[in-house]
Amino acid sequence: MKTGYYAVIFTSKRTPEDEAGYADMAERMYELAARQPGFIAVEHAREAVGITVSYWESLQSIALWKDQTEHLMAQRQGRARWYESYHIRICKVEREYEFHK
Amino acid sequence: MKTGYYAVIFTSKRTPEDEAGYADMAERMYELAARQPGFIAVEHAREAVGITVSYWESLQSIALWKDQTEHLMAQRQGRARWYESYHIRICKVEREYEFHK
Numbered sequence: 428m429k430t431g432y433y434a435v436i437f438t439s440k441r442t443p444e445d446e447a448g449y450a451d452m453a454e455r456m457y458e459l460a461a462r463q464p465g466f467i468a469v470e471h472a473r474e475a476v477g478i479t480v481s482y483w484e485s486l487q488s489i490a491l492w493k494d495q496t497e498h499l500m501a502q503r504q505g506r507a508r509w510y511e512s513y514h515i516r517i518c519k520v521e522r523e524y525e526f527h528k
Numbered sequence: 529m530k531t532g533y534y535a536v537i538f539t540s541k542r543t544p545e546d547e548a549g550y551a552d553m554a555e556r557m558y559e560l561a562a563r564q565p566g567f568i569a570v571e572h573a574r575e576a577v578g579i580t581v582s583y584w585e586s587l588q589s590i591a592l593w594k595d596q597t598e599h600l601m602a603q604r605q606g607r608a609r610w611y612e613s614y615h616i617r618i619c620k621v622e623r624e625y626e627f628h629k
Contacts, residue, residue, distance in 0.1 A: 434537060434619050436581055438571055442629075470539055472573035480537055480579060486622075512628045518535050518619035521587075527613045528543075 432467060432520050435489055437479040439513035449509045452501050463492045482520075489517060533568060533621050536590055538580040540614035550610045553602050564593045583621075590618060 441449070453471075460466055460481060465488020469481040483489045492498060505513070542550070554572075561567055561582060566589020570582040584590045593599060606614070 434535075434617060436535060436537065436619075438581070470577050470579060472575040472577055472579045474573040474575075476571055476573055478571060478573045478579045478581060480539070480581075506627055506629075510627065510629070512626070514626045515624060516535060516621050517623040518621050520617050520619050522618040523616060525613070525615045526607055526611065528607075528611070 433483045433486060433489060434518045434520055435481045435483065436516040436518060437477075437481070437513065439477045439479075440475075440511040441473075441477065442509060442511050444508050452504065452509070456498060456501055459495065459497060460492060463495065464488055465491070486517070534584045534587060534590060535619045535621055536582045536584065537617040537619060538578075538582070538614065540578045540580075541576075541612040542574075542578065543610060543612050545609050553605065553610070557599060557602055560596065560598060561593060564596065565589055566592070587618070 457469055457471075460469060465484035467482035467484060469479065471477070471479045481492075483492070558570055558572075561570060566585035568583035568585060570580065572578070572580040582593075584593070
């Protein structure tokens with residue numbers, strides 16, 4: 428059980444616009460995030476709502492990713508075209524447990 | 529921006545077994561969780577991985593839900609039949625922001 432790292436919970440509702448452009452951007456952002464300092468992992472699923480959870484070593488690594496140049500452009504496009512709404516929560520992981528068959 | 533509440537990030541991989549039984553259980557657990565003291569909200573999506581994030585007023589409300597009788601039975605069935613693996617992270621929400629079109 429390791430703790431002391433952070434989770435960013437990004438939940439969103441999409442507009443019906445530009446599915447292909449959105450998928451390309453999302454793929455690119457996963458690639459870029461994975462190269463950022465302090466990146467640990469990311470998980471994603473979408474049904475009625477999209478949920479992306481990324482894990483980071485520190486608040487500073489989250490702040491750096493937020494201000495990454497290409498990511499800033501994606502955020503602007505996201506608000507203009509792809510997202511009806513979104514909600515970002517920055518969280519400290521306090522406890523965790525796992526099960527594997 | 530309200531803070532000082534908690535998020536439980538539950539990520540899972542399913543076995544191919546008993547899809548109908550699993551869906552019924554999941555539906556029932558959402559109903560039950562919503563009646564627990566300290567419950568705020570829940571969000572869910574599944575693609576390759578399932579992500580359920582529930583939000584709670586306190587660590588105590590999370591502990592009570594973990595030990596709720598019918599939920600304990602579902603947890604046992606989950607390990608025996610429905611889940612290949614899962615990961616639970618209990619997190620404190622430190623900061624949040626929202627966008628609405």
